[in-house]
Amino acid sequence: MRARTRFQTLALPHLAAIYRLARQMAGPDRADDLTQETFLRAWTYFGQFDPQTNCRAWLCRILHNTWISQWRKTRLELPVADIDDARTEPWYDWERERTDGDLSTDMQWALGELPEAYRWAVLLADVEELTYQEIAATMECPIGTVMSRISRGRRQLARLLRERRGAERPPSIRMVARER
Amino acid sequence: MNCKQFRESLDCYVDGELAAAASAAVDAHRQACPTCNRAVAQVLEMRNAVRQAVRATTPPPDLEARVKVGTTPRWLASIGVARRRGLSRPAVALAALVLGLFVVAAERPPVRVDAANAMDRLGLRLNDSTAVVLEGTVLCRDCELERRYGVKSSCKQIGHHGAIFTDDGRILNLVEQRASARLIHDETLFGKRVIVHGRLFRGARALVIDSYQLEG
Numbered sequence: 001m002r003a004r005t006r007f008q009t010l011a012l013p014h015l016a017a018i019y020r021l022a023r024q025m026a027g028p029d030r031a032d033d034l035t036q037e038t039f040l041r042a043w044t045y046f047g048q049f050d051p052q053t054n055c056r057a058w059l060c061r062i063l064h065n066t067w068i069s070q071w072r073k074t075r076l077e078l079p080v081a082d083i084d085d086a087r088t089e090p091w092y093d094w095e096r097e098r099t100d101g102d103l104s105t106d107m108q109w110a111l112g113e114l115p116e117a118y119r120w121a122v123l124l125a126d127v128e129e130l131t132y133q134e135i136a137a138t139m140e141c142p143i144g145t146v147m148s149r150i151s152r153g154r155r156q157l158a159r160l161l162r163e164r165r166g167a168e169r170p171p172s173i174r175m176v177a178r179e180r
Numbered sequence: 181m182n183c184k185q186f187r188e189s190l191d192c193y194v195d196g197e198l199a200a201a202a203s204a205a206v207d208a209h210r211q212a213c214p215t216c217n218r219a220v221a222q223v224l225e226m227r228n229a230v231r232q233a234v235r236a237t238t239p240p241p242d243l244e245a246r247v248k249v250g251t252t253p254r255w256l257a258s259i260g261v262a263r264r265r266g267l268s269r270p271a272v273a274l275a276a277l278v279l280g281l282f283v284v285a286a287e288r289p290p291v292r293v294d295a296a297n298a299m300d301r302l303g304l305r306l307n308d309s310t311a312v313v314l315e316g317t318v319l320c321r322d323c324e325l326e327r328r329y330g331v332k333s334s335c336k337q338i339g340h341h342g343a344i345f346t347d348d349g350r351i352l353n354l355v356e357q358r359a360s361a362r363l364i365h366d367e368t369l370f371g372k373r374v375i376v377h378g379r380l381f382r383g384a385r386a387l388v389i390d391s392y393q394l395e396g
Contacts, residue, residue: 019239036247043251107233125195126230132197151191154226
């Protein structure tokens with residue numbers, strides 16, 4: 001009973017955060033299920049949670065694992081190393097002035113186009129505001145990989161937005177290979 | 181610091197991941213170079229735009245309740261259900277008290293090891309198999325347990341596992357043998373009525389099948 005109360009005070013306030021992350025990664029139709037599954041697992045392993053650490057980061061890690069084991073395999077995607085980086089310019093060329101109007105819709109689209117590894121890194125850094133250390137633990141990769149994923153992810157987002165809002169046409173390469 | 185070095189550490193700088201000395205070097209370069217200074221603003225804007233777009237979505241209003249149900253022990257949830265069905269607080273309290281007495285009564289002192297072994301041996305003898313003919317429905321055991329009790333099944337990963345569900349509510353496991361292989365592994369039989377001839381090991385709730393007939 002005490003554990004349950006602790007769970008509800010420590011973990012449950014992050015429901016909205018986990019949901020919006022789940023929605024970005026699994027889509028609106030499956031976000032509910034992924035969120036529920038994440039919290040069910042979190043509850044199962046709540047005994048292993050160290051209250052001295054960031055509960056949101058811990059939940060993000062469980063979400064990532066759940067997503068890897070059950071959700072990711074329904075979608076085929078090129079590994080990020082295979083993506084042609086030459087198309088990603090080394091500089092941000094994106095300015096707010098050019099992007100008048102509602103940016104959120106285009107941003108949603110651009111996030112959806114981003115390779116999943118980049119999307120995770122950008123979302124964990126920009127939306128959940130985790131430290132690089134926490135992101136590395138969540139994605140189970142070295143911290144250097146986190147840095148490059150965040151930086152490439154942001155630049156690719158900038159390029160996608162510029163192409164969409166500037167030329168009003170979809171980008172010439174799509175990162176998603178195909179839907180199964 | 182030159183512009184190239186600045187660009188390499190731009191994201192770390194914006195995310196507050198640089199050590200104090202490196203961060204000071206970036207600060208100094210920003211003061212001197214308007215282009216790089218604007219780049220910082222651009223990354224910050226990008227970050228805000230991502231944040232705004234993603235945070236605009238909110239979970240469905242009933243999701244929290246559903247998550248709570250998933251993390252509530254079943255007996256506790258049933259009290260909540262009883263309350264919602266209009267049972268008064270004293271009635272629920274009385275039910276809880278009776279339940280509590282049962283729990284206390286069930287808390288017997290542990291049995292000594294040799295006594296436990298002796299009881300096990302006696303149990304095994306009492307549980308000698310019996311020849312049976314019984315009727316039931318073939319269903320996936322794990323999926324049924326999931327449906328009825330919320331046990332998490334791994335059927336999607338490792339496949340289904342057929343078992344016999346009798347009309348009086350028992351679930352009987354099938355011992356893996358040639359005669360039972362189809363009942364266990366052929367998903368197309370799930371939901372069909374079956375009459376089985378075999379031996380029942382009551383203690384293990386397991387059936388060794390000699391033969392069976394599907395109905396319908």
